[in-house]
Amino acid sequence: MAVRKFSEKKLTDAVLHSIRRTRNPRLKKVMSSFIRHLHSFVRDVKPTQEEWMRGIEFLTSTGHWCSGKRQEYILLSDTLGVSMLVDALNYQAKSGATQSTVLGPFHREKAPKYPLGASIAKKKSDGVPCLVTGTIRDAKGRPVAGAKLDVWEAGADGFYDSQKGDEMNLRGVFHADAKGRFHFRCVRPEYYPVPNDGPVGKMLNATGRHPMRPPHLHFWITAKGYKPLITHLFVKGGKYLDSDAVFGVKPELIIDFRKGRDGVAKANYDFVLMKAGRK
Numbered sequence: 001m002a003v004r005k006f007s008e009k010k011l012t013d014a015v016l017h018s019i020r021r022t023r024n025p026r027l028k029k030v031m032s033s034f035i036r037h038l039h040s041f042v043r044d045v046k047p048t049q050e051e052w053m054r055g056i057e058f059l060t061s062t063g064h065w066c067s068g069k070r071q072e073y074i075l076l077s078d079t080l081g082v083s084m085l086v087d088a089l090n091y092q093a094k095s096g097a098t099q100s101t102v103l104g105p106f107h108r109e110k111a112p113k114y115p116l117g118a119s120i121a122k123k124k125s126d127g128v129p130c131l132v133t134g135t136i137r138d139a140k141g142r143p144v145a146g147a148k149l150d151v152w153e154a155g156a157d158g159f160y161d162s163q164k165g166d167e168m169n170l171r172g173v174f175h176a177d178a179k180g181r182f183h184f185r186c187v188r189p190e191y192y193p194v195p196n197d198g199p200v201g202k203m204l205n206a207t208g209r210h211p212m213r214p215p216h217l218h219f220w221i222t223a224k225g226y227k228p229l230i231t232h233l234f235v236k237g238g239k240y241l242d243s244d245a246v247f248g249v250k251p252e253l254i255i256d257f258r259k260g261r262d263g264v265a266k267a268n269y270d271f272v273l274m275k276a277g278r279k
């Protein structure tokens with residue numbers, strides 16, 4: 001068979017044609033869309049060979065920075081707003097349900113389990129003591145008894161435990177009581193930079209952006225029969241609420257963490273979960 005004359009215009013169609021036998025329909029859709037958008041990006045930008053190589057090197061370096069402790073690709077997705085976009089398309093909080101936000105790279109499996117009232121902060125130097133209270137309810141206001149709360153945060157030095165070593169600190173798992181109530185101690189969240197000593201940091205710098213996240217406390221709340229809720233509570237009045245490096249702020253999640261006369265900051269929030277299996 002004669003080889004067809006090369007045509008830049010027909011190249012995209014040729015690549016799409018080459019995957020026509022993909023058996024998995026979802027994979028076919030994903031790959032077709034990826035090829036079309038990638039080609040149209042290249043047509044739009046018209047990179048020189050050197051620029052294309054720089055792009056390849058950026059992605060290569062992003063991969064090289066990944067390890068068991070560092071996920072530079074998640075960071076890239078976060079800082080380009082893709083993580084929030086995927087979340088927004090998948091988790092649409094309905095009828096008063098609590099809004100979700102980005103998971104981030106610092107969640108750890110098998111965090112210590114604590115009884116209600118315990119503190120996730122092991123050291124005094126971790127920050128200003130803080131008491132967090134609230135309830136977990138469904139959309140009808142009924143308590144979600146025994147709901148699991150996985151919580152984590154950075155310390156006053158701006159680092160998560162995993163950035164400093166293997167020891168678990170400033171994270172823990174609690175279970176709400178029979179009335180859906182919870183309370184635990186932690187430290188008042190402070191703003192901190194996302195890791196910026198790698199390729200993502202270079203990208204932020206080159207595009208005139210800062211790497212800061214506003215003060216927040218992470219939650220991953222699960223209960224049988226409900227959609228898992230991955231979210232944060234943000235500190236009202238905190239710095240960078242209007243320029244979060246990962247676009248994760250939603251106004252409904254900003255609450256008071258007011259410091260009392262006893263030197264303890266207090267925050268209260270009632271989470272509302274959505275039933276599983278509903279769109």
Ligand code: BEZ
Pocket residue numbers: 075078102103104105106194195213246
């Ligand atoms: C975080 O909040 O832990 C986080 C989220 C996205 C990127 C980096 C850190």
Ligand code: FE
Pocket residue numbers: 104106153154213216218
């Ligand atoms: Fe965080």
